[in-house]
Amino acid sequence: MQAIIASTSTVYGSSYLEYLLPELKTHFKNIDEVLFIPFARPGGISHDDYTAKASEGLEPCVESVIGLHKFEDMKEAISNAKAIFVGGGNTFLLVKQLHELGLMSVLKQSIESGAKYLGTSAGSNICGLTMQTTNDMPIVYPPSFETLGILNFNINPHYLDPDSSSTHKGETRETRIKEFQSLNSTIVVGLREGSWIKINNSENTLQGDLPAIIFEPGKQAYELSPNSHLKF
Amino acid sequence: MQAIIASTSTVYGSSYLEYLLPELKTHFKNIDEVLFIPFARPGGISHDDYTAKASEGLEPCVESVIGLHKFEDMKEAISNAKAIFVGGGNTFLLVKQLHELGLMSVLKQSIESGAKYLGTSAGSNICGLTMQTTNDMPIVYPPSFETLGILNFNINPHYLDPDSSSTHKGETRETRIKEFQSLNSTIVVGLREGSWIKINNSENTLQGDLPAIIFEPGKQAYELSPNSHLKF
Incomplete structure (x- = not known):
């Protein structure tokens, strides 16, 4: 498996996917076309508009981005794809669509068979x-609520530390969590914003500048530094 | 109907239910016993411990608080109750329990027949x-995901305004919303923390010091001041 599983599509002060581009240029090397799954529809954006946005974001890396919603046979499209990007938005909406269209297991199979995966936010969840x-x-x-399970743990994207100065209850x-x-x-x-998990064959490592926080049931939460292996 | 539907059980700097006590003294006047529904279990607290906490919080208003989990026939307990408090915690857990035990419609009926209701957070949701x-x-x-529907709109409790200084994405x-x-x-x-909706017969008014923010589909969000009628 080859996957990039990112906390967020965008970090503060930069454009969509910009901080990931160096990583994505390697990840999508020799890839001409990326299949984009726009189902999470952030803010209710249309599938076409969201695909255009993904296409613009990936423009420095790949020639063409095509939306899954354009295919009559979506299962076939996923099975044939050499690279797949699932964008963020609402996870309930994304998961509902993937289950109802019978695509969850097909997507898992495709990634396990070598399709290069990129997920951001809901697409990482x-x-x-x-x-x-x-x-x-x-x-x-x-x-x-079941999802792909290409990781043997759960992700909390956009992880936010408790704010000790907050008066909010x-x-x-x-x-x-x-x-x-x-x-x-x-x-x-x-996964804090700016962090991502890189799956390279069976090895998962934490990438980006920030540590991740690990919640194991019954243990005190602890941090792992960038480049750590995520193996539980 | 007589109900208090509060954004939060606790406001910053005061104890559990404290800010609501003046209102609750009137609301629960002549009530000896409140039936407490502890199913939302904040932080995984036990039903017994949560009931003890509710009992302590309501101590200045009512003599006795009894947990619904103690009853063999929960439907009967809800139907017979003169006052019912549903505490906060996790809404998914609360709603799952109410549906699976067949209590959602019984609870609605009991409130519509005059049981005095108090909800905080998940219990307001x-x-x-x-x-x-x-x-x-x-x-x-x-x-x-269906709930009581004693209001003809949805609640977002613990409402937080967007923070324009935030770098979080x-x-x-x-x-x-x-x-x-x-x-x-x-x-x-x-509903911002410190606000509640008071249902007095068929009249809903906003209580507390802060305005509420109203989202009507297709309209700009707008605020309503304390004492406004919530009628849509």
Whole structure:
């Protein structure tokens, strides 16, 4: 497997995908066409507009980006793709579409057979065992919370540290993740913005400038530095 | 109907339920016993411990607080209750339990027949048409997102204004609510911490010191001041 699983598509002060371009130029080397899955539709953007945005973002790396929604046989399109990008937006919407169109297992198979994967935000969330550590609102009802499971843990993208100066009484991200683990034994990796996981064959490493925070059930949360192996 | 639907159980710098006590003393006047529904289990707290906490918080107003989990026939307990408090925590967990135990419609009936209701956070979320504007993580899979519908709109509790100084690229609360409305035509009321909705017969008014923010599909979001009627 070859995958880039990024916390966010965009870091503060730079353009869409810009911070990932050096990595993506290597990742998508010799790739002419990327299949884009626009189902997460951030802010309700149309599939066409979102695909145009992805195309613009990837323009320095690949010649052509084509939206999955354009294919009559989506399963075939995924199976044939040499590279796949699943963009961010709403994870519930993305997961609902993938399940209802019967694409979740096809996508997993394609990645395991060598299609080069890029996921950002919701597109990274689905690489975990379930989508249950998403930050998104349940704007639609998916038939299941299960996801690809190309990682043997869950991702929390856009991870935010508790703000000790805050007067807000809503739960912190940490509290929410621990609440998840009071009922589920899945490990959760909090990926800060600007971080990504690189899967190179069976090796997962943390990339970017920031440490990740690791929640193992029953343990104190701890950090792992960039270039660490994520092996649990 | 007589209900208090609060954004949060606790405001910064005061104890559990403290800011609501003047209102609750009137609301629960002549009430000896409050039935507490502890299913949302914040932080994975046990039903017993959560009930003890609710009991302590309500101590200045009512003599006795009893947890729903203690009853063999929960439907009967809800139907017979003169006052019901549904505490906050995880909305997915709360809604799953209420549906799976067949209690959602019984609870609605009991409130409509005059049981005095108090909800905080998740317990307020369920007063809307659906739980789809919760801030919580989907830590369990409920059989449906439908909720009580004693309000004809949805609630977003712990509403947070966008922070224009933030460098974080995760979605703001406003963006998430608008994303919900790109697929659903439900009105959403963002209740800031310290605000509550008071239902007095068929009249809903906004209480507390802060304005609420109203999201109507296709309109610019706008604010309503304290004491405004919430009628859409």
